[in-house]
Amino acid sequence: MTKTATIFRALVAAAAFAAGNVSAAGAGIEMESAQVDLGNKGSLQRGAALYMSYCSACHSLGYMRYSRMAEDLGLTEEEVTQNLMFTDAKFGEAMNTGLDPNQATAWFGKAPPDLSLIARRKAEGADWVYNYMKTFYVDESRPMGWNNAVFPGASMPHVLWELQGSQHVLTEPKHEGGHCPKGEAFGQCITGYSIPEHKKGSLSPEEYDQVARDLTAFLAYVGEPSASKREAIGVWAVLFLALFTLLAYFLKQEYWRDVH
Template sequence: MKKLIVAFLLAVVPVLGMASGGAHLDHADVDMSDQASLQRGAKVFMNYCLSCHSAKYQRFNRMAKDLGLTEQEVKDNLMFTTDRIGDTMNTAMSADNAEEWFGTAPPDLSVIARARGVDWLYTYFRSFYQDDSRPFGVNNVVFPDVGMPHVLWELQGPQKAVFKTEKDAAGNDAQVFDHFEQVSPGTMSPEEYDGTARDLTAFLSYVGEPIQMERQRLGKWVLLFIAVFFVLAYMLKKEYWKDVH
Protein backbone atom coordinates (compact mmCIF):
# COMPACT_ATOMS: atom_id res chain seq x y z
CA MET A 1 0.00 0.00 0.00
CA LYS A 2 2.81 2.42 0.86
CA LYS A 3 4.41 1.79 -2.53
CA LEU A 4 1.12 2.54 -4.28
CA ILE A 5 0.72 5.82 -2.38
CA VAL A 6 4.28 6.88 -3.20
CA ALA A 7 3.79 6.00 -6.88
CA PHE A 8 0.56 8.00 -6.96
CA LEU A 9 2.23 11.07 -5.45
CA LEU A 10 5.17 10.83 -7.83
CA ALA A 11 2.75 10.74 -10.75
CA VAL A 12 0.39 13.49 -9.59
CA VAL A 13 2.66 16.11 -8.01
CA PRO A 14 4.67 16.88 -11.21
CA VAL A 15 1.43 17.25 -13.16
CA LEU A 16 0.05 19.71 -10.63
CA GLY A 17 3.27 21.68 -10.78
CA MET A 18 3.20 21.89 -14.59
CA ALA A 19 -0.47 22.96 -14.57
CA SER A 20 0.38 26.36 -13.11
CA GLY A 21 3.90 26.78 -14.47
CA GLY A 22 5.06 27.23 -10.86
CA ALA A 23 3.08 30.48 -10.48
CA HIS A 24 0.84 31.32 -7.55
CA LEU A 25 -2.82 30.79 -8.41
CA ASP A 26 -5.45 33.23 -7.14
CA HIS A 27 -8.72 31.86 -5.81
CA ALA A 28 -11.42 32.31 -8.45
CA ASP A 29 -14.34 32.27 -6.00
CA VAL A 30 -16.87 31.62 -8.77
CA ASP A 31 -20.55 31.24 -7.90
CA MET A 32 -22.15 28.73 -10.26
CA SER A 33 -25.62 29.63 -8.97
CA ASP A 34 -25.21 33.25 -10.15
CA GLN A 35 -26.95 33.21 -13.53
CA ALA A 36 -26.17 36.88 -14.16
CA SER A 37 -22.44 36.11 -13.84
CA LEU A 38 -22.77 33.12 -16.19
CA GLN A 39 -24.64 35.27 -18.72
CA ARG A 40 -21.92 37.92 -18.63
CA GLY A 41 -19.28 35.22 -19.01
CA ALA A 42 -21.13 33.80 -22.01
CA LYS A 43 -21.14 37.24 -23.62
CA VAL A 44 -17.38 37.62 -23.13
CA PHE A 45 -16.74 34.13 -24.49
CA MET A 46 -18.85 34.67 -27.61
CA ASN A 47 -17.32 38.07 -28.35
CA TYR A 48 -13.66 37.39 -27.59
CA CYS A 49 -13.01 33.64 -27.57
CA LEU A 50 -15.30 31.86 -30.04
CA SER A 51 -13.61 33.39 -33.07
CA CYS A 52 -10.61 31.10 -32.39
CA HIS A 53 -11.64 28.58 -29.72
CA SER A 54 -14.60 26.22 -30.01
CA ALA A 55 -16.71 24.68 -27.26
CA LYS A 56 -18.03 21.92 -29.47
CA TYR A 57 -19.62 19.87 -26.70
CA GLN A 58 -22.00 22.68 -25.74
CA ARG A 59 -25.15 23.60 -27.64
CA PHE A 60 -26.65 27.07 -27.83
CA ASN A 61 -30.15 25.92 -26.89
CA ARG A 62 -28.84 24.02 -23.85
CA MET A 63 -26.99 27.15 -22.73
CA ALA A 64 -30.17 29.21 -23.14
CA LYS A 65 -32.12 26.83 -20.92
CA ASP A 66 -29.47 26.57 -18.20
CA LEU A 67 -28.61 30.28 -18.06
CA GLY A 68 -32.17 31.56 -17.90
CA LEU A 69 -32.20 33.02 -21.42
CA THR A 70 -34.75 32.70 -24.17
CA GLU A 71 -33.69 31.17 -27.46
CA GLN A 72 -34.44 34.49 -29.16
CA GLU A 73 -32.13 36.34 -26.76
CA VAL A 74 -29.35 33.89 -27.56
CA LYS A 75 -29.97 34.24 -31.31
CA ASP A 76 -29.95 38.03 -31.12
CA ASN A 77 -26.94 38.49 -28.84
CA LEU A 78 -24.77 35.38 -28.57
CA MET A 79 -24.82 33.54 -31.90
CA PHE A 80 -22.21 34.67 -34.41
CA THR A 81 -21.02 31.41 -36.00
CA THR A 82 -24.34 29.74 -36.91
CA ASP A 83 -28.02 30.50 -37.43
CA ARG A 84 -29.33 27.29 -35.84
CA ILE A 85 -30.05 27.34 -32.12
CA GLY A 86 -29.44 23.61 -31.82
CA ASP A 87 -25.88 23.77 -33.16
CA THR A 88 -22.77 23.31 -31.05
CA MET A 89 -20.38 26.16 -30.36
CA ASN A 90 -17.88 25.78 -33.17
CA THR A 91 -15.22 28.35 -33.98
CA ALA A 92 -15.58 30.65 -36.95
CA MET A 93 -11.95 30.02 -37.93
CA SER A 94 -11.02 27.08 -40.15
CA ALA A 95 -8.34 24.60 -39.07
CA ASP A 96 -6.21 25.51 -42.12
CA ASN A 97 -6.21 29.20 -41.24
CA ALA A 98 -5.41 28.39 -37.62
CA GLU A 99 -2.40 26.36 -38.70
CA GLU A 100 -1.19 29.18 -40.95
CA TRP A 101 -1.67 32.01 -38.45
CA PHE A 102 -0.81 30.35 -35.13
CA GLY A 103 1.24 27.31 -36.14
CA THR A 104 -1.34 25.05 -34.54
CA ALA A 105 -5.10 25.03 -34.12
CA PRO A 106 -6.29 26.67 -30.87
CA PRO A 107 -7.68 24.00 -28.53
CA ASP A 108 -11.35 23.37 -27.89
CA LEU A 109 -12.36 24.85 -24.52
CA SER A 110 -15.27 22.55 -23.64
CA VAL A 111 -13.46 20.91 -20.74
CA ILE A 112 -10.61 23.36 -20.12
CA ALA A 113 -11.97 24.27 -16.67
CA ARG A 114 -12.00 20.61 -15.66
CA ALA A 115 -8.53 20.02 -17.06
CA ARG A 116 -6.85 23.13 -15.65
CA GLY A 117 -9.11 24.18 -12.76
CA VAL A 118 -11.00 27.43 -12.23
CA ASP A 119 -8.20 29.02 -10.17
CA TRP A 120 -5.75 28.42 -13.04
CA LEU A 121 -8.11 29.97 -15.59
CA TYR A 122 -8.93 32.97 -13.42
CA THR A 123 -5.24 33.68 -12.78
CA TYR A 124 -4.33 33.05 -16.43
CA PHE A 125 -6.81 35.65 -17.75
CA ARG A 126 -5.22 38.25 -15.45
CA SER A 127 -1.54 37.32 -15.96
CA PHE A 128 -0.66 38.49 -19.48
CA TYR A 129 2.22 40.94 -19.67
CA GLN A 130 4.22 42.72 -22.37
CA ASP A 131 7.10 40.70 -23.83
CA ASP A 132 8.64 41.90 -27.09
CA SER A 133 10.40 38.56 -27.60
CA ARG A 134 7.09 36.77 -28.18
CA PRO A 135 5.32 36.67 -31.60
CA PHE A 136 2.27 38.56 -30.34
CA GLY A 137 4.20 40.79 -27.96
CA VAL A 138 2.80 39.22 -24.79
CA ASN A 139 3.64 36.41 -22.41
CA ASN A 140 1.87 34.91 -19.41
CA VAL A 141 3.14 34.19 -15.93
CA VAL A 142 0.88 31.16 -15.51
CA PHE A 143 1.52 29.80 -19.03
CA PRO A 144 5.10 30.78 -19.99
CA ASP A 145 5.67 31.27 -23.73
CA VAL A 146 1.96 31.11 -24.45
CA GLY A 147 1.18 31.06 -28.17
CA MET A 148 -1.93 33.29 -28.18
CA PRO A 149 -2.44 37.05 -28.04
CA HIS A 150 -4.06 38.76 -25.07
CA VAL A 151 -7.50 39.20 -26.60
CA LEU A 152 -8.83 41.06 -23.55
CA TRP A 153 -6.01 43.61 -23.49
CA GLU A 154 -8.25 46.57 -24.28
CA LEU A 155 -10.38 45.75 -21.25
CA GLN A 156 -7.48 45.19 -18.86
CA GLY A 157 -4.91 47.52 -20.38
CA PRO A 158 -1.28 46.47 -21.03
CA GLN A 159 0.84 45.60 -18.02
CA LYS A 160 4.45 44.58 -17.47
CA ALA A 161 5.78 41.89 -15.17
CA VAL A 162 8.44 42.70 -12.60
CA PHE A 163 10.78 39.84 -11.72
CA LYS A 164 13.23 39.49 -8.87
CA THR A 165 16.36 37.34 -8.56
CA GLU A 166 16.32 34.49 -6.06
CA LYS A 167 18.42 31.41 -5.45
CA ASP A 168 16.91 28.15 -6.65
CA ALA A 169 17.32 24.75 -4.96
CA ALA A 170 20.69 24.29 -6.65
CA GLY A 171 21.97 27.66 -5.45
CA ASN A 172 21.76 29.31 -8.87
CA ASP A 173 20.24 32.70 -9.60
CA ALA A 174 16.69 32.46 -10.98
CA GLN A 175 14.21 35.07 -12.12
CA VAL A 176 11.02 34.85 -10.07
CA PHE A 177 7.84 36.81 -10.76
CA ASP A 178 7.18 39.52 -8.17
CA HIS A 179 4.30 41.72 -9.32
CA PHE A 180 2.62 43.49 -12.24
CA GLU A 181 2.83 47.17 -13.10
CA GLN A 182 0.13 48.82 -15.21
CA VAL A 183 1.53 50.42 -18.36
CA SER A 184 -1.67 52.21 -19.37
CA PRO A 185 -5.27 51.89 -18.22
CA GLY A 186 -7.80 49.72 -20.00
CA THR A 187 -11.46 50.43 -20.58
CA MET A 188 -12.20 48.70 -17.26
CA SER A 189 -10.87 49.37 -13.80
CA PRO A 190 -8.78 46.57 -12.24
CA GLU A 191 -11.75 45.56 -10.10
CA GLU A 192 -14.08 45.47 -13.10
CA TYR A 193 -11.63 43.40 -15.12
CA ASP A 194 -11.20 40.94 -12.27
CA GLY A 195 -14.98 40.56 -12.25
CA THR A 196 -15.00 39.95 -16.00
CA ALA A 197 -12.26 37.31 -15.64
CA ARG A 198 -14.32 35.67 -12.89
CA ASP A 199 -17.46 35.69 -15.06
CA LEU A 200 -15.60 34.11 -17.99
CA THR A 201 -14.10 31.50 -15.68
CA ALA A 202 -17.54 30.68 -14.29
CA PHE A 203 -18.96 30.25 -17.78
CA LEU A 204 -16.15 27.91 -18.82
CA SER A 205 -16.70 25.94 -15.62
CA TYR A 206 -20.37 25.63 -16.57
CA VAL A 207 -19.48 24.51 -20.12
CA GLY A 208 -17.18 21.84 -18.70
CA GLU A 209 -20.04 20.35 -16.67
CA PRO A 210 -23.46 21.88 -17.38
CA ILE A 211 -25.15 19.50 -14.94
CA GLN A 212 -22.93 20.35 -11.98
CA MET A 213 -25.48 22.47 -10.10
CA GLU A 214 -28.12 19.76 -10.47
CA ARG A 215 -25.55 17.14 -9.46
CA GLN A 216 -24.72 19.05 -6.30
CA ARG A 217 -28.39 19.56 -5.48
CA LEU A 218 -29.16 15.86 -5.90
CA GLY A 219 -25.95 14.87 -4.12
CA LYS A 220 -27.23 16.28 -0.82
CA TRP A 221 -30.36 14.14 -1.03
CA VAL A 222 -28.33 11.08 -2.00
CA LEU A 223 -26.07 11.51 1.03
CA LEU A 224 -29.11 11.98 3.26
CA PHE A 225 -30.66 8.79 1.86
CA ILE A 226 -27.43 6.87 2.45
CA ALA A 227 -27.26 8.11 6.05
CA VAL A 228 -30.87 7.09 6.77
CA PHE A 229 -30.42 3.76 4.98
CA PHE A 230 -27.28 3.05 7.02
CA VAL A 231 -29.21 3.50 10.26
CA LEU A 232 -32.03 1.24 9.08
CA ALA A 233 -29.59 -1.37 7.75
CA TYR A 234 -27.64 -1.36 11.01
CA MET A 235 -30.82 -1.77 13.07
CA LEU A 236 -31.94 -4.61 10.78
CA LYS A 237 -28.55 -6.29 11.14
CA LYS A 238 -28.78 -6.05 14.93
CA GLU A 239 -32.26 -7.58 14.84
CA TYR A 240 -31.22 -10.51 12.64
CA TRP A 241 -28.05 -11.29 14.56
CA LYS A 242 -29.22 -10.69 18.14
CA ASP A 243 -29.79 -14.39 18.80
CA VAL A 244 -26.37 -15.29 17.38
CA HIS A 245 -24.47 -12.74 19.45
Protein backbone atom coordinates in the same frame (compact mmCIF):
# COMPACT_ATOMS: atom_id res chain seq x y z
CA MET B 1 6.98 -11.52 0.71
CA THR B 2 3.31 -12.47 0.50
CA LYS B 3 1.18 -11.51 -2.43
CA THR B 4 -0.86 -9.09 -0.33
CA ALA B 5 2.27 -7.33 0.83
CA THR B 6 3.43 -6.97 -2.78
CA ILE B 7 0.13 -5.45 -3.81
CA PHE B 8 0.20 -3.19 -0.78
CA ARG B 9 3.69 -1.96 -1.65
CA ALA B 10 2.67 -1.30 -5.24
CA LEU B 11 -0.32 0.73 -4.02
CA VAL B 12 1.82 2.77 -1.64
CA ALA B 13 4.32 3.44 -4.44
CA ALA B 14 1.52 4.50 -6.80
CA ALA B 15 0.06 6.81 -4.16
CA ALA B 16 3.47 8.36 -3.48
CA PHE B 17 3.98 8.85 -7.21
CA ALA B 18 0.58 10.53 -7.56
CA ALA B 19 1.28 12.78 -4.57
CA GLY B 20 4.68 13.66 -6.03
CA ASN B 21 3.04 14.65 -9.29
CA VAL B 22 0.56 16.90 -7.57
CA SER B 23 3.23 18.75 -5.62
CA ALA B 24 5.35 19.02 -8.77
CA ALA B 25 2.44 20.78 -10.49
CA GLY B 26 1.89 22.90 -7.40
CA ALA B 27 5.57 23.86 -7.35
CA GLY B 28 4.96 25.91 -10.49
CA ILE B 29 3.25 29.19 -9.87
CA GLU B 30 1.14 30.18 -6.91
CA MET B 31 -2.34 30.54 -8.35
CA GLU B 32 -4.82 33.09 -7.14
CA SER B 33 -8.16 31.43 -6.40
CA ALA B 34 -10.81 32.15 -9.03
CA GLN B 35 -13.61 31.84 -6.45
CA VAL B 36 -16.13 30.80 -9.07
CA ASP B 37 -19.69 30.10 -8.02
CA LEU B 38 -21.44 27.74 -10.45
CA GLY B 39 -24.76 28.44 -8.75
CA ASN B 40 -24.53 32.13 -9.68
CA LYS B 41 -26.52 32.37 -12.94
CA GLY B 42 -25.71 36.06 -13.34
CA SER B 43 -21.98 35.30 -13.34
CA LEU B 44 -22.44 32.43 -15.84
CA GLN B 45 -24.57 34.61 -18.13
CA ARG B 46 -22.01 37.43 -18.08
CA GLY B 47 -19.28 34.85 -18.70
CA ALA B 48 -21.18 33.46 -21.69
CA ALA B 49 -21.61 36.95 -23.17
CA LEU B 50 -17.91 37.74 -22.66
CA TYR B 51 -16.93 34.40 -24.14
CA MET B 52 -19.05 34.89 -27.24
CA SER B 53 -17.75 38.45 -27.78
CA TYR B 54 -14.07 37.91 -27.08
CA CYS B 55 -13.22 34.23 -27.51
CA SER B 56 -15.65 32.45 -29.82
CA ALA B 57 -14.08 33.86 -32.99
CA CYS B 58 -11.04 31.67 -32.34
CA HIS B 59 -12.06 28.91 -29.89
CA SER B 60 -14.71 26.21 -30.22
CA LEU B 61 -16.79 24.67 -27.46
CA GLY B 62 -17.45 21.49 -29.40
CA TYR B 63 -19.08 19.65 -26.48
CA MET B 64 -21.62 22.35 -25.76
CA ARG B 65 -24.76 23.17 -27.71
CA TYR B 66 -26.36 26.63 -27.77
CA SER B 67 -29.67 25.08 -26.73
CA ARG B 68 -28.19 23.29 -23.72
CA MET B 69 -26.41 26.46 -22.61
CA ALA B 70 -29.65 28.43 -22.93
CA GLU B 71 -31.52 25.92 -20.78
CA ASP B 72 -28.86 25.70 -18.07
CA LEU B 73 -28.23 29.44 -17.88
CA GLY B 74 -31.88 30.44 -17.93
CA LEU B 75 -31.77 32.18 -21.32
CA THR B 76 -34.45 32.05 -24.02
CA GLU B 77 -33.80 30.83 -27.55
CA GLU B 78 -34.39 34.37 -28.76
CA GLU B 79 -31.88 35.89 -26.33
CA VAL B 80 -29.25 33.41 -27.43
CA THR B 81 -29.82 33.60 -31.19
CA GLN B 82 -30.04 37.40 -31.20
CA ASN B 83 -27.30 38.33 -28.75
CA LEU B 84 -24.90 35.43 -28.44
CA MET B 85 -24.67 33.73 -31.81
CA PHE B 86 -22.24 35.22 -34.31
CA THR B 87 -22.00 32.34 -36.79
CA ASP B 88 -24.75 30.90 -38.99
CA ALA B 89 -25.03 27.87 -36.69
CA LYS B 90 -28.43 26.57 -35.61
CA PHE B 91 -29.71 26.78 -32.03
CA GLY B 92 -29.37 23.02 -31.52
CA GLU B 93 -25.82 22.84 -32.81
CA ALA B 94 -22.45 22.74 -31.04
CA MET B 95 -20.74 26.05 -30.30
CA ASN B 96 -18.05 25.78 -32.95
CA THR B 97 -15.92 28.63 -34.22
CA GLY B 98 -16.13 29.71 -37.83
CA LEU B 99 -12.33 29.98 -37.92
CA ASP B 100 -10.50 27.81 -40.42
CA PRO B 101 -7.85 25.82 -38.47
CA ASN B 102 -5.32 26.06 -41.31
CA GLN B 103 -5.64 29.80 -41.50
CA ALA B 104 -5.41 30.04 -37.71
CA THR B 105 -2.20 28.03 -37.72
CA ALA B 106 -0.78 30.38 -40.34
CA TRP B 107 -1.69 33.40 -38.21
CA PHE B 108 -0.83 32.24 -34.71
CA GLY B 109 1.58 29.37 -35.37
CA LYS B 110 -0.97 27.19 -33.61
CA ALA B 111 -4.67 26.52 -34.01
CA PRO B 112 -6.61 27.78 -30.97
CA PRO B 113 -7.64 24.63 -29.07
CA ASP B 114 -11.22 23.66 -28.21
CA LEU B 115 -11.96 24.95 -24.70
CA SER B 116 -14.80 22.57 -23.74
CA LEU B 117 -12.71 20.82 -21.12
CA ILE B 118 -10.03 23.39 -20.38
CA ALA B 119 -11.17 24.08 -16.81
CA ARG B 120 -10.87 20.36 -16.00
CA ARG B 121 -7.74 19.48 -17.94
CA LYS B 122 -5.24 21.65 -16.13
CA ALA B 123 -4.00 20.37 -12.76
CA GLU B 124 -5.01 23.67 -11.15
CA GLY B 125 -8.48 23.43 -12.71
CA ALA B 126 -10.49 26.58 -13.17
CA ASP B 127 -7.90 28.64 -11.26
CA TRP B 128 -5.48 28.16 -14.15
CA VAL B 129 -7.87 29.82 -16.59
CA TYR B 130 -8.44 32.71 -14.16
CA ASN B 131 -4.72 33.30 -13.68
CA TYR B 132 -4.09 32.94 -17.42
CA MET B 133 -6.58 35.73 -18.07
CA LYS B 134 -4.87 37.96 -15.49
CA THR B 135 -1.20 37.48 -16.32
CA PHE B 136 -0.75 38.61 -19.92
CA TYR B 137 2.10 41.10 -20.12
CA VAL B 138 3.83 43.12 -22.83
CA ASP B 139 6.79 41.29 -24.40
CA GLU B 140 8.03 42.80 -27.66
CA SER B 141 10.14 39.71 -28.38
CA ARG B 142 7.00 37.61 -28.91
CA PRO B 143 5.29 37.48 -32.35
CA MET B 144 2.03 38.89 -30.94
CA GLY B 145 3.80 41.27 -28.56
CA TRP B 146 2.36 39.41 -25.56
CA ASN B 147 3.57 36.81 -23.13
CA ASN B 148 1.90 35.14 -20.20
CA ALA B 149 3.13 34.22 -16.70
CA VAL B 150 1.22 30.95 -16.30
CA PHE B 151 1.62 29.95 -19.97
CA PRO B 152 5.08 31.22 -20.99
CA GLY B 153 5.44 31.55 -24.75
CA ALA B 154 1.68 31.30 -25.38
CA SER B 155 0.84 32.24 -28.96
CA MET B 156 -2.49 33.82 -28.01
CA PRO B 157 -2.65 37.61 -28.00
CA HIS B 158 -4.16 39.35 -24.94
CA VAL B 159 -7.66 39.79 -26.35
CA LEU B 160 -8.94 41.59 -23.23
CA TRP B 161 -6.27 44.30 -23.18
CA GLU B 162 -8.76 47.08 -23.79
CA LEU B 163 -10.52 46.07 -20.58
CA GLN B 164 -7.48 45.34 -18.42
CA GLY B 165 -4.93 47.69 -19.95
CA SER B 166 -1.41 46.71 -21.07
CA GLN B 167 0.45 45.21 -18.13
CA HIS B 168 4.23 45.32 -17.81
CA VAL B 169 6.01 42.93 -15.46
CA LEU B 170 8.05 44.07 -12.48
CA THR B 171 10.93 41.67 -11.92
CA GLU B 172 13.89 40.98 -9.68
CA PRO B 173 16.94 38.78 -10.33
CA LYS B 174 16.43 35.10 -9.74
CA HIS B 175 18.47 33.56 -6.92
CA GLU B 176 20.58 30.63 -7.90
CA GLY B 177 18.54 27.45 -7.77
CA GLY B 178 15.71 29.68 -6.57
CA HIS B 179 12.07 29.44 -7.43
CA CYS B 180 9.82 32.22 -8.71
CA PRO B 181 6.40 31.90 -7.06
CA LYS B 182 4.80 34.34 -9.51
CA GLY B 183 6.54 32.92 -12.55
CA GLU B 184 9.44 34.06 -14.69
CA ALA B 185 9.85 36.73 -17.33
CA PHE B 186 12.98 37.76 -19.21
CA GLY B 187 15.02 35.31 -17.13
CA GLN B 188 14.01 36.98 -13.87
CA CYS B 189 11.38 36.44 -11.19
CA ILE B 190 8.09 38.29 -11.62
CA THR B 191 7.24 40.30 -8.51
CA GLY B 192 4.19 42.14 -9.79
CA TYR B 193 2.62 44.12 -12.63
CA SER B 194 2.16 47.76 -13.51
CA ILE B 195 0.11 49.49 -16.16
CA PRO B 196 1.51 52.76 -17.55
CA GLU B 197 -0.90 55.68 -17.24
CA HIS B 198 -1.47 56.00 -21.00
CA LYS B 199 -2.11 52.26 -21.38
CA LYS B 200 -4.79 51.90 -18.74
CA GLY B 201 -7.80 49.74 -19.56
CA SER B 202 -11.45 50.73 -19.41
CA LEU B 203 -12.02 48.71 -16.22
CA SER B 204 -10.69 49.03 -12.69
CA PRO B 205 -8.57 46.10 -11.42
CA GLU B 206 -11.54 44.84 -9.36
CA GLU B 207 -13.88 45.04 -12.35
CA TYR B 208 -11.38 43.19 -14.48
CA ASP B 209 -11.04 40.46 -11.82
CA GLN B 210 -14.80 40.02 -12.06
CA VAL B 211 -14.58 39.70 -15.85
CA ALA B 212 -11.88 37.03 -15.48
CA ARG B 213 -13.97 35.29 -12.80
CA ASP B 214 -17.17 35.30 -14.92
CA LEU B 215 -15.29 33.93 -17.93
CA THR B 216 -13.69 31.25 -15.77
CA ALA B 217 -17.03 30.32 -14.22
CA PHE B 218 -18.56 29.96 -17.67
CA LEU B 219 -15.72 27.69 -18.85
CA ALA B 220 -15.94 25.66 -15.63
CA TYR B 221 -19.67 25.23 -16.28
CA VAL B 222 -19.02 24.15 -19.89
CA GLY B 223 -16.51 21.58 -18.65
CA GLU B 224 -19.05 20.04 -16.33
CA PRO B 225 -22.54 21.17 -17.29
CA SER B 226 -24.23 18.72 -14.94
CA ALA B 227 -22.30 19.78 -11.85
CA SER B 228 -24.92 22.16 -10.46
CA LYS B 229 -27.74 19.72 -11.17
CA ARG B 230 -25.79 16.92 -9.55
CA GLU B 231 -25.27 18.99 -6.43
CA ALA B 232 -29.00 19.63 -6.23
CA ILE B 233 -29.78 15.92 -6.61
CA GLY B 234 -27.11 15.12 -4.01
CA VAL B 235 -28.89 17.20 -1.39
CA TRP B 236 -32.14 15.29 -1.92
CA ALA B 237 -30.32 11.96 -1.79
CA VAL B 238 -28.79 12.84 1.57
CA LEU B 239 -32.13 14.07 2.93
CA PHE B 240 -33.79 10.86 1.78
CA LEU B 241 -31.13 8.72 3.44
CA ALA B 242 -31.45 10.67 6.68
CA LEU B 243 -35.22 10.23 6.69
CA PHE B 244 -34.92 6.56 5.85
CA THR B 245 -32.43 5.98 8.68
CA LEU B 246 -34.80 7.63 11.11
CA LEU B 247 -37.71 5.46 9.97
CA ALA B 248 -35.60 2.31 10.20
CA TYR B 249 -34.60 3.28 13.70
CA PHE B 250 -38.18 3.76 14.88
CA LEU B 251 -39.20 0.53 13.22
CA LYS B 252 -36.46 -1.32 15.07
CA GLN B 253 -37.60 0.21 18.38
CA GLU B 254 -41.10 -0.94 17.59
CA TYR B 255 -40.06 -4.55 16.81
CA TRP B 256 -37.82 -4.97 19.82
CA ARG B 257 -40.14 -3.39 22.38
CA ASP B 258 -41.83 -6.67 23.34
CA VAL B 259 -38.63 -8.72 23.18
CA HIS B 260 -36.84 -6.73 25.92
